Amino acid sequence: MPQLYSKRAFLQTSLTLLAPVAASLWRGQCSYAQPGEFGTGDAIPRDVREMYDRGLQFLVKSQQENGSWIDQQGGAAGTGMAIMCFLASGEDPNFGQYAGNLKRALRNMISQQQPDTGYFGGSMYVQGFAMLALAEAYGAVDDSNLWSGSPNARQPMIGQSLELAVRAAVTSQKKNPLGAWRYSPDARDADTSAAGAVLMGLLAARNAGIEVPDESIDKAIAYYVKMTAPSGQVAYSGGLGGFDESLARISIGTLVYAVARRKDLPQYQATLKYLTDRIDGGGSSGHGGVEYQLYYQAQALFQGNVEAWEKWNKNLVRHLKGIQLPDGSFRGSYGLHISTTLSLLSLAVNYRFLPIYER
Incomplete structure (x- = not known):
């Protein structure tokens, strides 16, 4: 295991005591340290902590022995989202109260990967979210005993699975004349929603030390540039004539520009302005579910304008508090599991423990 593992694993072990330090040193990049109040339990509103803990308890109780979830949709993507929810809590992933849940979930997700292609199946959405979860777990989760007691003949480590997943995404992109992705790994067209999921997975993998x-990255960003109007609106597929007010797509565009470190682009400034001008509401998700929009909107605003995010986050907390069910789940457009994980991950920006949530 590379040196990156030992450093990040040590930091994760002491995360609850050294959260501000861990946030800045997780990948040895002190220049990206958070302000002192970020990432500490004391700064997290009580309502957020209570909602998040109840949501995690729902995931614990509804997880099956094989690592998947009751009412789960999305295959490896649904499992990956739950993995990120546990990691985002700040609990030690190797010895904390959710360590067993993480281990079973990782085994389940990795088992779904095709060993010859690296594809997780389902769609490139699934590929993107699975990659993102693997990248967040890589180096934080000690996988030396990940497969202990498992009858699974194929037992790759997290890093090996992530490298294979990256290779599959890059191979798919090379087949695509638009330099992006759609549903099938062999698609010759693209859309900004599926492409956003894959690109965020690749960016997370690169940040974790995997060669991308x-x-x-440049080709994918160029695709987003072509799909972004001067107004800041982002088209779904087809470009000119396909622009409308989809805060989900605009959030995805803002986020990928920011995480790819392309804040110099006028398209980034346009999408961010569009979001910040509308932080009090308005706009449809453009994807069939508001929780999908909120998941991306939380990250995009936090990466682009912390003050705007803080104002927007208060409304988010109020909204989610009003719709959380007694068992800790959130009812939404995608079934209890996906709706709950997306809702929790939109709250997880308050914790700042996931590396992809670092600014």
């Missing part, structure tokens, strides 16, 4: 070709 610069050309792959």
Whole structure:
């Protein structure tokens, strides 16, 4: 295991005591440290902590022995979202109260990967979210005993699975004349929603120390540039004539520009302005579910304008508090499992423990 593992694993072990330090040193990049109040339990509103803990308890109780979830949709993507929810809590992933849940979930997700292609199946949405979860777990979860007691003949480590997943995404992109992704790994068209899921997975993998070709990131960003109007609106597929007010797509565009460190682009400034001008509401998700919008909107605003995010986050907390069910789940457009994980991850920005949530 590379040196990156030992450093990040040590930091994760002491995360609850050294959260501000861990947030800045997780990948040895002190220049990206958070302000002192970020990432500490004391700064997290009580309502957020209570909602998040209840949501995690729902995931614990509804997880099956094989690591998947009752009412789960999305295959490896649904499992990956739950993995990120546990990691985002700040509990030690190797010895904390959710360590067993994480281990079973990781085994379940990795088992769904095709060993010859690295594809997780389902769609490139699934590929993107699975990659993102693996990247967040890589180096934080000690996988030396991940497969202990498992009858699974194929037992790859997290890093091996992540490298294979990255290779599959890059191979798919090379087949695509638009330099992006859609549902099928062999697609020759693209859309900004599926492409956003894959690109965020690649960016997270690169941040975790996995080799991702610069050309792959550049081509994907170029696709987003073409799909972004001067107004800041982001088209779904087809470009000109396909722009409308989809805060989900605009949030995805803002987020990928920010995490790819392309805040110099006028398209980034346009999408961010569009979001910040509308933080009090308005706009449809453009994807069939508001929780999908909130998941991306939380990250985009936090990456782009912390003051705007703080104002928006208060409304988010109020909204989610009003719709959380007694068992800790959130009812939404995608079934209890996906709706709950997306809702929790939109709250997880308050914790700042996931590396992809660092600014």
